[in-house]
Amino acid sequence: MEQKKKFRLIATIAIVLPAMVALYTYLQPLVNYFTYQLLPLKQETHLGEAINFFFYDTIKIVILLFLISSLMGLVNAYFPVERLRVFLTTKKMFGLQYFFASFFGAVTPFCSCSSIPLFIGFVQGGIPLGVTFAYLITSPLVNEVAVAMFLGLFGWKATLIYAGSGILLGMIGGYILGKFKLDKYLSDWVKQIQQNSQMEANQWDNEKTPFIDRLPAIIADGWGIVKKVLLYVIIGIAIGAAMHGYVPEDFFTEYLSEDKWYAIPLAVILAVPMYANAAGIVPVIQVFVAKGVPLGTAIAFMMAVVGLSLPEATLIKKVMQWKLIGIFFGTITIFIIILGYLFNWII
Template identity: 80%
Template sequence: MIKKNETTQCDLSTPVVSSERKIKKRRTQLLISIAVLLPLLIIFYWFLPDIINYFTFDLLHLSPNSHFGKAVNFFFYDTIKILILLFLISSLMGAVNVYFPVDRLRIFLTTKKLYGLEYFLASFFGAVTPFCSCSSIPLFIGFVKGGIPLGVTFAYLITSPLVNEVAVAMFLGLFGIKATAFYTGSGILMGMLGGYALGKMKLDRYLSDWVRQVQENATRENEKWEGEKTPFIDRLPSIIREGWDIVRKVLLYVIIGIAIGAGMHGYVPENFFTEYLSADKWYAVPLAVILAVPMYANAAGVVPIIQVFVAKGVPLGTAIAFMMAVVGLSLPEATLLKKVMTWKLIGIFFGTITLFIIALGYLFNCIL
């Protein structure tokens, strides 16, 4: 009888041991794959200019001096480079989002006294979420409904479309570390200052009747956020999949934006943009912002075009001001905001951010 029980216990433990071995095997395979593929991806990125030049000018036999050859070379090089950076940074931001979820932030901001730090936290959260202006508005509405101060929600709304992994990846690939650092830092700072300024204006009375009714009927939630106990290595596959999903969602915008940029790079005359947006014209920055406000695009679509602006002689600060206005201020965004704001509040919001963007454009032109 004793031997039989021992055999039974051994049989029961076998599936557990087998499952643990499979988990360890999957983890080992994942680590080996990352250890092999990541260096290969970095090496490929490092030699990408030479590879694209060989493909364009040697295999396709396009002339490096022709408009079409320049456009094709620009398109393939920038598309591949931006997608690589976008995938890597999106995966990194996915890891941040896993351990810094929306619900936890909302509860934290509504229950803690932060003495102004909440503006930085909201702006930083806007920077790490991969949303364009229209995509970030549903979350903004959730913040307003949840009772988060209006200035803090504005800090998020300002930064979210301007600074995210898409914009950072593309800026890093096209303009380098210095311009990316200035752009990222100024975007977060503008969210903080803009949110603080708008919060001090006491604009809650200009929220829509629908929002006020929801706020009056809402009850405070006391649920405590419980962190996931799953090891990071087991979460990594889903984080990588989410990073790839972001790439897939913006792929069309990247291709369209770079295609437009490639056409402009290859065919638009050198003096087309410099004639109106050159550094010696004091009105260049305000003009760029005013022309951009009626438009709408996300960072994936507009950054390649900005690169062409700079290549054609437009100052980087003026080009960035144009991009910020296109990405952060748009008519579709205003239409969606009408759900939670009166037109007067929308006008105050747009006007305030327009002034901030113009000021940053002049500042960028002085620094960069």
């Protein structure tokens, strides 16, 4: 790469990267100012809340998509993913690979939509699909912020059950889905990414290309993924914003407050159109429990909101065919319902 181009690239990264981090850090106040000061919208109105939610989550997820996609491109360029793939597929790990993937999903602070780039990165690196699913299932369900909030609101016993069951759900779900041999139901776009990744990996192995020369391609690939999924992100967040702004909490508590046998399946069904991350839905769960909803039913609702949302389905449509989405959602739905009944029995 010419010296002048290298300098411009470094200067651009030095300006853009801190700017994106700063924007992400102060995004909520900026969106609040834009929504409630520059636009003629009131904070307590349904439309105001929906518009605020839409702008905040759209910008946040686009930033995360780009940063994570670029990071995974960097990892794929330098990390010996092929060795990891061989290790996971040839060594007798007795299921520990599913635990590691699920635990990694629990400690990474991503919602369902922003988990997709890592999912693509794992598939791109040749990680077995079942192990990848273990990550994808757990990542939105459990994170450290939600665990801390859960501990403060419901105590250590409920928190331990919530976090442990989220990891267990990822492990079992990933194992079962892995046994179905579902790679053929990945989208053509992801299959093409896999092929290109292998070609690029061979190229990088054969050529000792300096990092600064690889960087433009890595960034371009990261931005390419953002452009490919941007429409799905906008559609998904728009659905979530409408639900967030216009569906009152009393709508759910009215039907879930009674201890009826169908309360948990109904909670899961009602949760699917919603969209929120685990930390954002915990205060709502507190309201549910305070109004008489059993904690197990409330946790099942929370898991369905963050792990089975329609916005997530619109986004993962870019990486999976509809049949695979149906199998994925169906498996997780069954497990969440079972866990809900188990929670109500234990707690």
